[in-house]
Amino acid sequence: MKKGIIIAGASSGSGKTTVSIGLMQAFKNRGLMVQPFKTGPDYIDPMFHRKVLGTSSYNLPLWMVPDETIQYLFNKRNVNADITVVEGVMGYYDGHGVDSFEGSTAYLADLLELPVLLVFNASSMALSAAAIVKGFAAFKTPTRIKGVILNQVNSEHHYGMLKNAIENHTGIKCYGYLPKHNDVVIESRHLGLLQADEILDLSVKVDLIAEQLEKTVDLDAIYSDFEYVEKVYDTPESVASLLDEIQKTLTLRGSLTLGVAKDQAFSFYYDENMETLEELGVKIEYFSPMQDPYLPERVDALYFGGGYPEVFAAQLSANRTFREQLFLKLEAGMPCYAECGGLMYLTDLIEDLDGWPFEMVGFFDINTLMTKKLQRFGHIHAKLSLDDREHFGSSYDISYRAHEFHKSVLVEHQPTTKIIEASKRSKSWACGYFREHTLATYAHNHFYSNLEFLAFLIDLWTVNKM
Numbered sequence: 001m002k003k004g005i006i007i008a009g010a011s012s013g014s015g016k017t018t019v020s021i022g023l024m025q026a027f028k029n030r031g032l033m034v035q036p037f038k039t040g041p042d043y044i045d046p047m048f049h050r051k052v053l054g055t056s057s058y059n060l061p062l063w064m065v066p067d068e069t070i071q072y073l074f075n076k077r078n079v080n081a082d083i084t085v086v087e088g089v090m091g092y093y094d095g096h097g098v099d100s101f102e103g104s105t106a107y108l109a110d111l112l113e114l115p116v117l118l119v120f121n122a123s124s125m126a127l128s129a130a131a132i133v134k135g136f137a138a139f140k141t142p143t144r145i146k147g148v149i150l151n152q153v154n155s156e157h158h159y160g161m162l163k164n165a166i167e168n169h170t171g172i173k174c175y176g177y178l179p180k181h182n183d184v185v186i187e188s189r190h191l192g193l194l195q196a197d198e199i200l201d202l203s204v205k206v207d208l209i210a211e212q213l214e215k216t217v218d219l220d221a222i223y224s225d226f227e228y229v230e231k232v233y234d235t236p237e238s239v240a241s242l243l244d245e246i247q248k249t250l251t252l253r254g255s256l257t258l259g260v261a262k263d264q265a266f267s268f269y270y271d272e273n274m275e276t277l278e279e280l281g282v283k284i285e286y287f288s289p290m291q292d293p294y295l296p297e298r299v300d301a302l303y304f305g306g307g308y309p310e311v312f313a314a315q316l317s318a319n320r321t322f323r324e325q326l327f328l329k330l331e332a333g334m335p336c337y338a339e340c341g342g343l344m345y346l347t348d349l350i351e352d353l354d355g356w357p358f359e360m361v362g363f364f365d366i367n368t369l370m371t372k373k374l375q376r377f378g379h380i381h382a383k384l385s386l387d388d389r390e391h392f393g394s395s396y397d398i399s400y401r402a403h404e405f406h407k408s409v410l411v412e413h414q415p416t417t418k419i420i421e422a423s424k425r426s427k428s429w430a431c432g433y434f435r436e437h438t439l440a441t442y443a444h445n446h447f448y449s450n451l452e453f454l455a456f457l458i459d460l461w462t463v464n465k466m
Contacts, residue, residue, distance in 0.1 A: 003083035028053060035055070036086075043267070093139065106144070133166050249458055255283065259285050259286075259303070260302075264290065265309045272448065335460050347361070364416060380422045382422050385397050418434065
C-alpha cells in the first residue's frame with residue numbers, strides 16, 4: 001500500500017491550497033519525500049507546491065487529457081514518493097459541466113482510487129457542518145471521502161462541538177482544524193492567487209501553517225489512514241507511438257535548443273510539458289524579457305508561456321533593447337510559439353484599465369486592451385489547420401482540448417492569418433495568429449491532450465533545420 005491523499009474543497013475558497021501546502025511542509029519536516037499534484041489546468045497552485053517542496057508539481061488536467069493518459073502520467077511521476085498529496089480543483093464535484101462528474105476532483109479520486117480529505121469553512125456553523133459532510137459523502141456512492149479538516153474554526157471548544165456533530169451523524173472522521181489566522185492568508189489578484197515568487201514572506205507563512213497543523217491536526221493519523229493500492233498503468237499505445245515519432249524527428253533534424261521566457265511576467269508552464277521536452281532531448285535555455293538585454297546567443301527557437309504581462313507591462317515596455325532584438329529575430333524567421341500572455345507581449349501594446357498604453361514587441365499589428373471582466377474562461381475545443389508545404393513539407397489538421405482564461409481583448413489593425421479555431425458549446429472563434437514562423441494563441445495547451453500538437457511544435461521549432 002502507498003500513502004496518498006486528495007485535498008478537496010466544498011467550494012472554491014474553502015482552504016484547499018492552505019491545507020495542501022501546510023501538509024506538504026509538515027510531511028517534509030518529518031523527512032518524507034512528498035510528491036505534489038494539482039487537479040485541473042491551474043498554473044498558480046503548483047507554483048506554491050514547487051516553492052514549498054523544491055520539486056516538480058504535475059497537473060492532472062481531466063477532460064483535457066484522456067483518462068488512461070492521466071493514470072499513466074500519475075504512475076510515472078509518483079514512483080519515489082513516501083506520500084502523494086493531490087490538491088483538488090473548485091468544489092469536490094465541480095467539473096466540466098453539471099450533467100456528469102467529468103473533470104471534477106471526485107472523478108479523479110475514482111480514476112486513481114485515492115482517498116479524499118474534505119476541507120471547508122466552518123466558522124459560522126454547528127450541526128450544519130454535519131449536514132454538509134453527510135451531503136457530500138452521500139451525493140455519490142461509494143464515497144471516497146475518508147475524513148475532514150475544518151477551516152476558520154473559532155476555538156478549540158468550537159472544534160470539539162463540530163467534531164462530535166460530524167462523527168456522530170456521518171461516521172466520517174475529523175482529523176483536525178485550522179483556526180482563524182490572518183497571518184496565513186495568501187494574497188490574491190484579479191485572476192487568482194499571487195504567484196508564489198511574488199509573496200516575499202511565503203516561507204514564513206507556510207512554516208506557520210505547518211506549525212499550526214502540528215498543533216491542531218492529527219498528522220500521524222492522516223499518514224497512517226490515507227493509503228491506496230498502487231497500480232501499474234502501461235503507456236497508452238497512442239502516446240508511445242507519437243513520442244517515438246517525435247523522437248525520430250528530433251534525431252533526424254539534429255539538436256534543438258529552445259529559448260523559454262521565464263520570469264514574473266511569463267511563468268505559466270506545465271512541469272509535465274517542460275520535462276517531456278527535456279526527456280526528448282530538447283535543451284532548454286531560460287531567459288527573462290523583463291530583465292535580460294538580449295536573447296540567449298545559441299537558441300534555435302522560442303517559447304513564450306502565459307502569465308501576467310499586463311501586471312508587469314511597465315517593466316516589459318522599459319526593456320526596449322530586448323523587444324527590438326526579439327522583433328528582428330521573429331521578422332527574420334526565428335520559430336516561436338506563444339501562449340496567452342506570450343501572445344499579448346507580441347502585439348503592438350498593452351493598454352491597462354486606466355487607458356495607459358505600454359509598448360510591446362509589435363510583431364503582430366494588434367492592440368491588447370485590458371477589461372474588467374473575464375472574456376474567455378474554461379475548457380475549449382481547439383483545431384489547428386495549416387497547409388504550408390513550402391516550409392513544412394506537409395499540412396496539419398489537429399484537434400485537441402485546451403483552456404482559455406483572460407481578461408484582455410485584441411483589436412487588429414489589419415487582417416492577420418489565423419490557424420486555430422476554438423469552440424465551446426455553440427460558439428466558435430479564431431484564437432491562433434500565425435506570421436512568418438510564429439504561432440501565438442490565447443489557448444493554453446497540455447502536450448498530452450494530443451501529442452500531434454507537440455509534433456507540430458517540433459516541426460515549427462525545427463523548420464529552419466528541414
